[in-house]
Amino acid sequence: MRYFYYFCRHSLVYQATFYFLTFQPLMSILTMKLLLLTIISLCFFSVKAQNFRLITDVQQHQLNGKVKNVKEIIEYEAPFFSAIDTVFYSFGKDGFITKSETRTLQGEPINEAFKTIFERQGAVATTIVYNQEGKEIDGNVVKLNKKGFPIEMEMQLNDTEKVKLYYHYDPKDYKITLVSDNKMINVKQVTTYNKEGFLIIREVFKEDDPLAITKNIYTYNNRGFATTVLSQNADKEETKITYEYQYDTHGSAIEIKKYENKILKSTAKRTIEYY
Helix, strand or coil, X not given: CHHHHHHHCCHHHXXXXXXXXXXXXXXXXXXXXXXXXXXXXXXHCCCCCCCCCCCCHHHHCCCCCCEEEEEEEEEECCCCCXXXXXXXXEECCCCCEEEEEEEEEEXXXXXXXXXXXXXXXXXXXXXXXXXXXXXXXXXXXXXXXXXXXXXXXXXXXXXXXXXXXXXXXXXXXXXXXXXXXXXXXXXXXXXXXXXXXXXXXXXXXXXXXXXXXXXXXXXXXCCCCEEEEEEEECCCXXXXXXXXXXXXXXXXXXXXXXXXXXXXXXXXXXXXXXX
């Protein structure tokens, strides 16, 4: 259950995470990892196909201008536990993240700390999660092709096994499908983008079932920052996630409040350094 508390705070995947923890106990950790790939390394999964407009990590992180470094402190509102993320981002002059470090502190009743390191070097991007003793407890490695497309991800299945996930691109319909050839992973994730390169739909399917387990629909403001995420589960129950921003003189978000069904869930405050 430790991973449940650590991961479910990312509300975009909460519904699917809860579903698998409740109904798929043997698959819970695997499924959470699959659903969280776009969260842990969101900076890396921007679409870079020929028919897609390139969206930089700066824009995906609600920033603007020549951003060099960002320190972000996120306080989460939850009835059963407390948690704070402190995140450090380093951006290249091209607008993409070269390295990030997330320090997660969980209060009562969990009382644990985690550190997540993301780093991109050449054709490889690596994410590693450490516990408070400094032991590696999770992570993944993503391989890129020559154009920078993510094509393959390898992550730890358990203490002795690893599993690979593969990216399949459909530039005609602006879709990316993430699947595994491991029979234990019976879900796939399909993301759909618009012609401007913005994520508009993310769906998770089980096996060959045409009905999505979860479906997230995204809308944006005139700055290109997400303002609303409508999340639906398999029972068509909806959660509406909304974001409120405060900006600096460059147009970057320096405060982000996230609400679920009008209830405040987190507040992020940033210190930004520019080139």
